[in-house]
Amino acid sequence: MKKTILALLALVLTAGMTGLVGSPAEAATAQRSSTKVGYTRVVVAPAVYDLIGTAGITPAPVQGAKAGAFKGTLAAKFPITGYRLRGLRIKHSGGLNLSAGSATITVSRFNIDLARLRVSGRVNGTVGNVGRVDLFKVRASDRRDLGAVKLTLTKTAADALNATFGVNAFAENATFGYATPKPLSRF
Template sequence: MRSRRIVGGLIALITSLGLVAVSTAPAQAESRQRTGYTQVVVAPAVYDLVAGAGITPKAVGGAKAFAYKGTLAARFPITGISLRKLKIRHTGGISLEAGSAKITLRKLTIDLRRLKVTGKVKGSIGNVGRVNLFTIRRSDRPGLGLVQLRLTATAAGALNSTFGVEAFSAGDTFGYATPRPFGRF
C-alpha cells in the first residue's frame, strides 16, 4: 500500500516536471533521444566520508560533476523514458578512485515501478554487471533532491570491498535525485 502511494506520488511528480507531454500525435511508449538530465547530489555526510578517505569522484561518459551546496552533484543525461515500464534511462556515470582501487557506476536506470535505481558496476573488484544500486524514498532534504537514494546491500558491499572499509551499509542515504526531463544539460 505504501509502495503504491510512493509510486503514485512519483508519477504525479514526473508528470508535473513534464515527462508526460500532451500531444495529438499517436503516443510513443518510449523516447530514445536525450531529453534532459537527472541530477544526483551526494549526501553531505557521505561526501565528507568519501573525501576524508581520499576517494576521488569523477564523471565519466558524458556525465558532469560539480560542487553543489558544500557537497558534490552529478548530472546524467536522460537517453530514454518508458511510460509503459515507468523507467528513465541515462548515459554516463561516475567513478570513485583511491589509489589503485576503483569502482565505476554507469548507465543508470530509474525504475519507478520497483522504486529502485540500477546501474552497471565495474572496477577493481571486477565486472559486476547490472545491479540494484539504490532504493528510492521520499526526500527528507528537498533542497538537495526530490527523492532520497538509499544504498542496497549489493552497492554497500561493493563500495566496502573496493575501498577496504566498513563504512557503507544497506539502507544508508547515499544522496538525492531530481529528474529534469527537459532541462538543459
C-alpha cells in the same frame, strides 16, 4: 509512502514528457531511446561526501555526465536517454568513477525503475566487471532542498564500495544521496 513517491515522480515525468509526444495517452505508451530528453540530478548526501573525502576517494564524472559543487557537497547530472512511462522506467547515460590509489569502481548507465523503487547501474572496477545490479532503493526525501527522492544503498552496492576501498563505512539502507529527474531540462 511508495504511492507518494510514485505519484510525485509520475507527475514530474508525465508533465515533462507529454510535451514530447502530444497527448497524455500517447505519453503513457511512449518510449524514447538514444535521445537526450533532460537529465537527473543526483546530490551526494553531505555526510557521505565527507566520508568519501576523508577516505581519500575521488569522484569523477564519466561518459558524458557532469559534476560540480552544490550546497557544500557534490551534484552530478546524468542525461536521460530514454523512458517508458508504462512500467515507469527512466534510462540514463554517463556515470561516476570513484577512485582511491589503485582501487576504482565505475557505476554508469543508470535506470530508475519506479515500479520497483530501485535504481540499477552497470558496475565495473577493481572488483571486476559485475554487470547491471540494483544500486539504490528510492525512498521519500527527508531533504527536499537536495532532491525529490532519497537514494539508499542496497546491500550489493554497500558491499562493493566496502570491498573496493577496504573500508567498513557503507551499509545497506544508508542514505547515499538525493535525486531529482528533470525531463526536458537543458543538460
